Amino acid sequence: MKLDAFRAELRRLTDRKHDVRACTGRVLDQWRYNLTDRKFGPAYQDPETGQFTTDLDLAVFMSALAERRAVVSLPVYKGRRASTYTEGEMVVSKENRHGRIISIRSNKDVFSFSALVEDANVITTGEVGKPRNFMLQDLDGTWHDGWKKVSFMADTEEEKKLFANTRHVSFGYFVHPNRWASFYSRNYLLAKVAIERLTDEQRHLKAERKRLKELLDVPPKVWPKSEKTGAEKKETFWAMNAFVDGIEFTGEYQTYPDTQDGLDTVQMLLHRIDDLLAQLRFHTRATEFAFWRHGVLSSIPETDVLDYLKGNLHEQPRQPKWAKGTWLTGYKEKPKARTFFACMEREEGLSLRWRCWKKTERVAV
Numbered sequence: 001m002k003l004d005a006f007r008a009e010l011r012r013l014t015d016r017k018h019d020v021r022a023c024t025g026r027v028l029d030q031w032r033y034n035l036t037d038r039k040f041g042p043a044y045q046d047p048e049t050g051q052f053t054t055d056l057d058l059a060v061f062m063s064a065l066a067e068r069r070a071v072v073s074l075p076v077y078k079g080r081r082a083s084t085y086t087e088g089e090m091v092v093s094k095e096n097r098h099g100r101i102i103s104i105r106s107n108k109d110v111f112s113f114s115a116l117v118e119d120a121n122v123i124t125t126g127e128v129g130k131p132r133n134f135m136l137q138d139l140d141g142t143w144h145d146g147w148k149k150v151s152f153m154a155d156t157e158e159e160k161k162l163f164a165n166t167r168h169v170s171f172g173y174f175v176h177p178n179r180w181a182s183f184y185s186r187n188y189l190l191a192k193v194a195i196e197r198l199t200d201e202q203r204h205l206k207a208e209r210k211r212l213k214e215l216l217d218v219p220p221k222v223w224p225k226s227e228k229t230g231a232e233k234k235e236t237f238w239a240m241n242a243f244v245d246g247i248e249f250t251g252e253y254q255t256y257p258d259t260q261d262g263l264d265t266v267q268m269l270l271h272r273i274d275d276l277l278a279q280l281r282f283h284t285r286a287t288e289f290a291f292w293r294h295g296v297l298s299s300i301p302e303t304d305v306l307d308y309l310k311g312n313l314h315e316q317p318r319q320p321k322w323a324k325g326t327w328l329t330g331y332k333e334k335p336k337a338r339t340f341f342a343c344m345e346r347e348e349g350l351s352l353r354w355r356c357w358k359k360t361e362r363v364a365v
Contacts, residue, residue, distance in 0.1 A: 001030060001186045003347070009190055010348055013197045016251040020197055024276050027194045028283075030187050042164035051149075052166040057173040058147060059286050061162075062115060062136065063279075066101045070155065073098050074117060074134055075146025097121045102131055103278045106285035109239040109359055111141035111292070113174070113282065136174065139237045139361055141289060143174040179290035183242075184323035189350055191284050192244040198273050198280070204253040205270050212256065212263040231365040238302075239359035240292050242284075245343075246350040292356070294318070305356055309340040317342075 012023045043052040065072060074097040099117040106113050112135060119132040136147050149170045154163040163169060182188055212218075256262035295318045300308050307313055311330030319327075325344040331353070332340060343353045 001190075003186075006186045006190065007348060010193060013190070013193050014247060014249050016201070016249055016253050018251075020194070020201075021272060021276070024194050024198065024280070027187070027190050028276070028279055030190070041161070043162055043166055043169040045165070051170045052168060053170045053172060054162060055172060056162070057176040057179075058136070058143075058150070058171040059113070059175050059282075061150065061171070062101070062104055063282065064156075064158070065152070066104045066115070068155070069100050069102070070152055071098060071100045072117075073151040074119065075144070099129065099132075103275065104136075104282045105133070105278060106282045107139070108241055108281070108285070110139040110237045110361065111137060111240075111285075111289045112139045113137040113285070139235075139363065141238075141293065147174075175286045175290050177290060177294045179287055180293070180295035180318065181320040181323075182287045183291035183295060184320055184325075184352075186347070188284060188287055189244055189346055189352070191280050192242070193247055193350075195277060195280050195284065196244070196247050197249065198277050200249060201253060202270065202273050202277070205266050205273070208256055209263065209266045209270065212258065212266060215258055216260060216263060218263070232362045233365050234360050235363050236358050236360050238292075238356060240288065240354065240356040242288050242291075242352065242354040244346075244350055245353055246348075288354075291317070291354075296356075306340075309342055309355065311340070 009023060009027065012018045013020055013027075043054045045052050097119060098121075099119045102116040102118055104113065104115050114133045114135045116131055117134055118129045120129045122128075122130040122132060134147075135144055137143050149168055151168050153167075154160045256266050296305065299318050300313065300315045304313055304315070308315060309329055316327055325346060327342045327344050329342050330340060331343050332338075339355055339357065341353045341355045343351055345351050
């Protein structure tokens with residue numbers, strides 16, 4: 001992205017009076033995994049295993065499938081977290097599960113990614129199909145075997161091209177290693193700014209929704225009871241997240257009419273923002289995972305990363321030649337804080353900051 005275009009989008013994103021849905025759409029167009037922009041041929045057959053394989057990474061493909069709400073076959077395994085059971089539900093069969101992809105999700109701290117799917121095998125009273133999370137990559141960044149091969153009916157020209165010789169394609173990567181360099185890009189910076197802007201607007205819209213519901217005397221929605229099933233244990237994983245500093249919003253958001261139409265508009269906007277945030281977070285988190293694995297740990301031993309952040313090592317993460325700036329370590333948000341960050345000055349008064357730590361999570365046994 002050219003600097004002038006970057007500046008223009010940054011101005012729009014930081015102006016609260018500007019409707020950023022179109023702007024965020026352009027950020028996604030620049031950033032999203034786009035099959036049309038990738039050079040690839042039909043899946044090729046491995047002469048030894050007989051499997052059909054592609055050089056595309058699965059994150060690219062799942063993002064494209066989620067955009068058009070494709071129906072895919074689902075692995076039996078749901079992930080390491082304990083399953084959640086909602087009262088009145090029944091799974092018809094653990095075999096031949098399938099469903100329409102609603103969205104793709106990512107964890108802001110650990111390196112798990114998941115697909116929210118309308119699981120057609122879950123039945124409730126008078127209803128077939130319920131949203132269920134299927135983990136694509138585990139909390140420690142391990143790619144789940146059940147998602148290394150995807151089966152579905154190809155629809156777009158790009159999908160038909162990939163699946164020209166088979167209905168079952170195996171993927172070599174979940175996130176391609178080369179993606180680490182994108183951590184330094186203007187597209188990444190804009191995507192992180194867009195996340196902050198949408199989160200800021202989301203807070204305003206939620207306050208408006210609460211105000212309008214109380215004014216219109218809308219009763220709260222009653223959710224069915226749910227409980228976790230299966231034994232759990234605690235495990236510790238590496239966690240890492242990144243931030244963009246220097247973002248300053250101007251202006252004020254509008255308020256909405258004290259009518260049902262006003263409330264409906266707020267609900268619609270919240271739904272759209274939720275969808276945009278899920279996409280942006282998935283894309284940026286995939287890049288952060290690649291940077292962690294192939295930008296940080298390829299240069300700094302895992303046992304030394306925390307010392308690096310404290311400023312005790314000379315080693316540096318990988319950095320593409322085109323990326324200007326130097327990582328400064330030993331930074332803390334507050335003098336008495338225990339967490340250290342690595343920081344780098346970027347363009348237009350923005351700076352990039354990241355940290356890592358060990359985090360304990362409850363997982364299914």
